[in-house]
Amino acid sequence: MSPIVLLGVLLLLSAAAYHVGRRKAFAMAGAGGRAVRLHSRPTYHGALVALWCALPALLLFGLWLSFENAIVTRMVLERLPESLRSQPPDRLNLLVNDIRNIAAGHFDAAAAEPAIREAAAAYQRLRGLSRQALSAAVIALAALVAVFVRRRLRPSLRARNHVEGILTALLVACSTIAIFTTLGIVLSVVYEAVLFFRIIPFWEFLFGLNWSPQMAIRADQVGASGAFGAVPVFLGTALISAIAMTVAVPIGLMSAIYLSEYAGKTFRSIAKPLIEILAGIPTVVYGFFAALTVAPFVRDLGAVFGLGVASESALAAGVVMGIMIIPFVCSLSDDFINAVPQALRDGAYSLGATRSETIRRVILPAALPGIMGGILLAVSRAIGETMIVVMAAGLAANLTVNPLKAVTTVTVQIVTLLIGDQEFDSPKTLAAFALGLVLFVVTLVLNVIALYIVRRYREQYE
Amino acid sequence: MFTLTRVEEAMTKGTERERTTGEEPSAGGRPERESRETVGTVTVENPRMVCRGVNVFYGDKQAIRNVSIDIGRNEVLAMIGPSGCGKSTFIRCLNRMNDTIEGCRVTGEILLDGVNIYDRKVDVVPLRAQVGMVFQKPNPFPKSVYENVAYGPRIHGLARDRTELDRIVETALRKAGLWEEVKDRLNEPGTGLSGGQQQRLCIARTIAVNPEIILMDEPCSALDPIATSVIEDLIFELRTQYSICIVTHSMQQAARVSQRTAYFHLGDLIEVGPTERIFTNPRHPLTQDYITGRFG
Numbered sequence: 001m002s003p004i005v006l007l008g009v010l011l012l013l014s015a016a017a018y019h020v021g022r023r024k025a026f027a028m029a030g031a032g033g034r035a036v037r038l039h040s041r042p043t044y045h046g047a048l049v050a051l052w053c054a055l056p057a058l059l060l061f062g063l064w065l066s067f068e069n070a071i072v073t074r075m076v077l078e079r080l081p082e083s084l085r086s087q088p089p090d091r092l093n094l095l096v097n098d099i100r101n102i103a104a105g106h107f108d109a110a111a112a113e114p115a116i117r118e119a120a121a122a123y124q125r126l127r128g129l130s131r132q133a134l135s136a137a138v139i140a141l142a143a144l145v146a147v148f149v150r151r152r153l154r155p156s157l158r159a160r161n162h163v164e165g166i167l168t169a170l171l172v173a174c175s176t177i178a179i180f181t182t183l184g185i186v187l188s189v190v191y192e193a194v195l196f197f198r199i200i201p202f203w204e205f206l207f208g209l210n211w212s213p214q215m216a217i218r219a220d221q222v223g224a225s226g227a228f229g230a231v232p233v234f235l236g237t238a239l240i241s242a243i244a245m246t247v248a249v250p251i252g253l254m255s256a257i258y259l260s261e262y263a264g265k266t267f268r269s270i271a272k273p274l275i276e277i278l279a280g281i282p283t284v285v286y287g288f289f290a291a292l293t294v295a296p297f298v299r300d301l302g303a304v305f306g307l308g309v310a311s312e313s314a315l316a317a318g319v320v321m322g323i324m325i326i327p328f329v330c331s332l333s334d335d336f337i338n339a340v341p342q343a344l345r346d347g348a349y350s351l352g353a354t355r356s357e358t359i360r361r362v363i364l365p366a367a368l369p370g371i372m373g374g375i376l377l378a379v380s381r382a383i384g385e386t387m388i389v390v391m392a393a394g395l396a397a398n399l400t401v402n403p404l405k406a407v408t409t410v411t412v413q414i415v416t417l418l419i420g421d422q423e424f425d426s427p428k429t430l431a432a433f434a435l436g437l438v439l440f441v442v443t444l445v446l447n448v449i450a451l452y453i454v455r456r457y458r459e460q461y462e
Numbered sequence: 463m464f465t466l467t468r469v470e471e472a473m474t475k476g477t478e479r480e481r482t483t484g485e486e487p488s489a490g491g492r493p494e495r496e497s498r499e500t501v502g503t504v505t506v507e508n509p510r511m512v513c514r515g516v517n518v519f520y521g522d523k524q525a526i527r528n529v530s531i532d533i534g535r536n537e538v539l540a541m542i543g544p545s546g547c548g549k550s551t552f553i554r555c556l557n558r559m560n561d562t563i564e565g566c567r568v569t570g571e572i573l574l575d576g577v578n579i580y581d582r583k584v585d586v587v588p589l590r591a592q593v594g595m596v597f598q599k600p601n602p603f604p605k606s607v608y609e610n611v612a613y614g615p616r617i618h619g620l621a622r623d624r625t626e627l628d629r630i631v632e633t634a635l636r637k638a639g640l641w642e643e644v645k646d647r648l649n650e651p652g653t654g655l656s657g658g659q660q661q662r663l664c665i666a667r668t669i670a671v672n673p674e675i676i677l678m679d680e681p682c683s684a685l686d687p688i689a690t691s692v693i694e695d696l697i698f699e700l701r702t703q704y705s706i707c708i709v710t711h712s713m714q715q716a717a718r719v720s721q722r723t724a725y726f727h728l729g730d731l732i733e734v735g736p737t738e739r740i741f742t743n744p745r746h747p748l749t750q751d752y753i754t755g756r757f758g
Binding site for chain 2: 265343346347348349353354
C-alpha cells in the first residue's frame with residue numbers, strides 16, 4: 001500500500017471511528033428507556049474517538065517514514081561485500097545513490113556490477129516489506145486505539161474538554177511554525193556567518209575600508225585581493241537609502257497632509273488608491289525604470305551642468321527607490337494624521353487658527369511620533385530593497401558619499417556573491433551570509449524601534 | 463415663517479414686549495402640544511448676537527428648523543433639550559464650526575454686532591477669535607500648560623514680547639481660576655492635568671484670545687460633581703465680561719448658571735424665556751414634559 005493510499009484509509013477509519021463514538025454516545029444517553037445526562041454532546045464523543053484513532057497512527061506514520069530510508073540503507077550496506085563497504089564515506093554515498101537509482105528503475109540494471117544489482121534488489125525488497133509492515137502497523141494501531149477509547153466512553157466522560165484540549169495543542173503547534181521558521185533562518189545565517197568570521201576577523205569585516213571579495217583559487221592568480229571590509233558596502237546602502245528618504249519623506253508627507261486635511265472626498269477617494277498602486281508595482285519594473293530611464297536622464301542632466309555622472313549613479317537608484325517608498329510614507333502618515341482626534345482640530349479652529357496654523361502647530365506635532373515610526377519602517381524597507389539596486393546601482397564598492405558616483409549596496413553584493421558557480425567553504429560565498437546577518441540585525445533594530453514608537457503613539461489616543 | 467413674523471412684531475412693538483414675556487400668555491391660552499412655533503420672547507435689549515430664521519441641513523436631513531433667538535450682553539444663555547434636538551448643532555453655527563463638517567449647510571441670518579457671519583466677505587478666522595468655544599470633552603493640545611494658553615495669542619500676534627505673553631497667559635489662567643493650581647507647573651504637559659483642570663485650561667485658552675462670546679458645548683458632562691461646581695462658579699463670574707452660551711443636559715446646571723433658557727425639541731426652538739420662568743412656569747406642553755422629567 002503506498003503512503004498516499006494509506007493516508008486515505010486512515011481518514012476513512014477515523015470517519016468510521018467518529019460515527020462509532022457518536023452512536024455509542026447516543027446509545028448511552030437513551031439506555032434502558034431513561035435519558036442519562038451526558039457530560040458532553042454525542043458529537044464530542046465521536047470527535048474524541050476519531051482524534052484518538054487518527055493522531056497516534058499519524059505520528060507512527062511520520063516517524064516510520066522519516067527513519068525508514070536510513071534503516072533500509074544500512075541493512076542493504078551490511079549485505080555488501082567487504083571490498084565495497086570499506087570505501088571512504090563520499091564514495092559510499094555515490095554507491096548508495098547508484099543502488100537507489102537502480103532500485104527505482106532509473107538506470108539499466110544489466111550494466112551494473114552483480115553485487116550492486118543484488119543490493120538494489122535487496123533494497124527494493126526490504127522497502128516493500130517495510131511499506132507492508134507500515135500499513136499493517138498503522139491500521140492496527142488506529143483500530144486498536146479507537147476500540148479502546150470507544151470502550152472508555154462514559155456518560156460522565158469530559159469528552160468536550162478533551163477534544164478542545166487536543167485542538168488547542170494543534171493550534172499552538174501551527175502558530176509556532178512561523179516562530180520556528182524565523183529562528184531557523186536566523187540560526188542558519190548565524191552558522192554560516194560564524195564560519196566566515198573564523199576566516200576573516202569580525203572587526204576587519206565590520207570596519208575594513210576595502211571591499212573586494214575575490215579569493216584566489218590558485219596561488220598565482222591575478223586580481224584576487226580578497227579584502228572583506230564591509231564599510232564601503234554599508235556606506236553605499238546608507239547613501240542610496242538617504243537619497244531615497246530625501247525623495248520619499250517630503251513628497252509622501254506632503255501628499256498625506258493634502259489628502260487628509262485639504263482634499264475633498266471625491267479627490268481623496270480617487271487619489272489614495274492611485275498612490276497605493278505605486279506600492280503594487282513589482283520592484284523589478286522599478287529596476288529597469290531606474291536603469292533605462294532615470295539613470296540616462298540623470299547622466300544627461302549632469303552633462304548639461306558639466307558634471308561627470310556615472311551611468312549607474314547612486315542618485316538614479318536612490319530617486320527611484322524613493323518613488324517606490326512614497327506610498328508607504330504617504331499612507332502611514334495619512335493614517336496617523338487621521339488618528340489625531342477631531343477634538344484637537346476643533347480646539348485649534350475655535351481659537352481662530354487657520355488651517356495651516358492648525359496643521360503646523362497642532363496636528364503635525366501630535367502626529368509626529370507616529371510619522372517618525374512610519375519613516376523608520378520605510379527606512380528599513382529601503383535598506384533591504386534588492387531589485388532596484390541590483391539593476392540600477394553599480395558593483396564597484398567605492399568609498400564615497402558623492403551621489404553622482406556609482407556605489408554598491410549590501411543586497412547587491414549578497415546577490416552577486418551567491419550567483420554563479422561557488423564553493424561553500426570559500427570566504428567569498430560565506431561573506432554573503434555575514435552581510436546578510438548584519439543587514440538583518442540593522443533592519444531588526446530599526447523595526448523594533450519603529451514599532452515601539454508607533455505603539456506608544458497609538459496608546460496616547462486610544 | 464410665522465415665527466419670524468412674531469419676532470418682528472415683538473421687535474417693532476417694543477412696548478408689547480413686556481406683554482409676551484410677562485405672566486400673561488398670549489390670547490388663545492396655552493399652545494397646542496403639536497405647535498412648533500417658539501413661545502416666549504426671543505429678543506433682548508441691545509443684543510450681541512442676533513439669529514433669524516436659521517436652518518441647518520446635514521445633506522438632505524434638516525437638523526435645525528427656523529430658529530430665531532438673540533444673545534444678550536453679559537448674560538448666560540442656556541440651551542436645553544433631549545439628545546439629538548439640535549442644540550449642539552445650533553451652538554456650532556454661532557462660530558461657524560460647522561464649516562468643518564462635510565455636507566453641512568446653514569441658511570438664515572446670524573448677526574454678530576450687526577454683521578452677518580455667514581456673509582461671503584466675513585473671514586471665519588477672526589470670527590472664531592471673537593466667538594470662542596469650549597467643548598464637551600476637554601481637548602488640551604499635547605503641549606505644555608503654558609503653550610496651550612499661549613497658542614491663541616501667538617497666532618493672533620496679541621503679544622509683542624515674552625513678558626507681554628507671560629502676562630496674557632497669567633491673566634487668562636487667573637480668570638479661569640487655574641493659576642494657583644498650575645503656576646508651578648506651567649511647563650508640564652496640559653494633558654497631565656485632571657479632567658476638571660483640563661476643562662478650565664481650555665476655558666483659559668479661549669479667554670486668552672479675548673473673545674466677546676464664549677460658546678460652551680456641555681462643558682461639564684465629562685466631569686465629576688466637584689469639578690462641575692468649580693466650572694459653574696467660573697461661568698457665573700465670566701458672565702460679567704463675556705456673553706456665554708451654554709448647552710447642557712443638566713437642568714439643574716441651566717437653572718444655576720443661566721439668566722435665560724432656550725428649550726430645543728427635534729430641531730425646533732420651542733420656548734425661550736428667563737430661566738426662572740422656564741423652570742417654574744413653562745408654557746409649552748413639550749417644555750413642561752421635559753422639565754418635569756416626563757421624557758428626555
